[in-house]
Amino acid sequence: MVCGQGEGHLIVFGKARRNQLSIEKWAHAEPITQIVSLGKLKNKYFATRCGDGHVNIYSSLSQPDRIAQLFNFDGDVDELAHLQPQPEEEEVVVVAKPARAEGDEEDEEAEEEAPAPEEEDDEDKKPKKLEPQPPVAPLLVGRPEPSNRDTMIELNTKALLQTSSTILAVSCFKNKQVLIVNVDIKTRSKSIRHKIDN
Numbered sequence: 001m002v003c004g005q006g007e008g009h010l011i012v013f014g015k016a017r018r019n020q021l022s023i024e025k026w027a028h029a030e031p032i033t034q035i036v037s038l039g040k041l042k043n044k045y046f047a048t049r050c051g052d053g054h055v056n057i058y059s060s061l062s063q064p065d066r067i068a069q070l071f072n073f074d075g076d077v078d079e080l081a082h083l084q085p086q087p088e089e090e091e092v093v094v095v096a097k098p099a100r101a102e103g104d105e106e107d108e109e110a111e112e113e114a115p116a117p118e119e120e121d122d123e124d125k126k127p128k129k130l131e132p133q134p135p136v137a138p139l140l141v142g143r144p145e146p147s148n149r150d151t152m153i154e155l156n157t158k159a160l161l162q163t164s165s166t167i168l169a170v171s172c173f174k175n176k177q178v179l180i181v182n183v184d185i186k187t188r189s190k191s192i193r194h195k196i197d198n
Contacts, residue, residue: 002064004032008050008134012062021062028054029134034152040166045185047154047168049073053146054137055168057185068188069135074150074172074179075143076192083142149173155180162186167193 005011008028012021028050037060038045045067048056055073058064155167164186170179180194 002035025132026134033148036152036154038154038166049152051148067185070190071137072140072143074170075140080142144172144175147173
């Protein structure tokens with residue numbers, strides 16, 4: 001059994017022994033609003049969605065592995081490419097050293113040696129375990145604005161699909177739209193097939 005916990009963490013419980021099996025810290029940066037088992041993929045995977053509109057795909061294990069992070073799930077990157085800010089080009093600054101005259105002593109004396117680092121205690125030498133951090137998603141300008149009222153389901157379809165893909169229907173409450181999205185586990189990608197205004 002998988003459920004969202006707290007600020008965006010994911011917790012896995014064993015049904016047989018009723019024990020906690022795993023906690024995935026910061027699965028999302030916002031609280032998880034939906035968890036959908038992917039039946040088309042033989043329930044070997046499940047999808048989670050948060051209030052920011054991002055979707056993660058996990059393997060259905062007692063210690064789930066994140067297979068894919070699909071940021072801005074309800075936005076089409078290619079369609080919105082013209083709205084994205086262009087990166088500014090950085091100017092390259094070249095610093096020229098003055099030419100040395102003959103007879104000048106080498107610059108070794110002029111350069112001060114960097115102070116040697118102080119020896120640390122044995123406790124400080126041990127590598128510290130990194131704490132999980134919330135994921136930072138790239139901003140996609142022009143995508144539908146997500147909300148906690150958005151929903152996601154898997155469609156049962158007879159359409160010809162790759163064996164590694166499935167179809168998800170996602171509602172965008174604020175834009176009054178339903179998106180039909182093809183998700184491919186193998187390529188870790190998604191493509192929006194249809195947009196339905198309602």
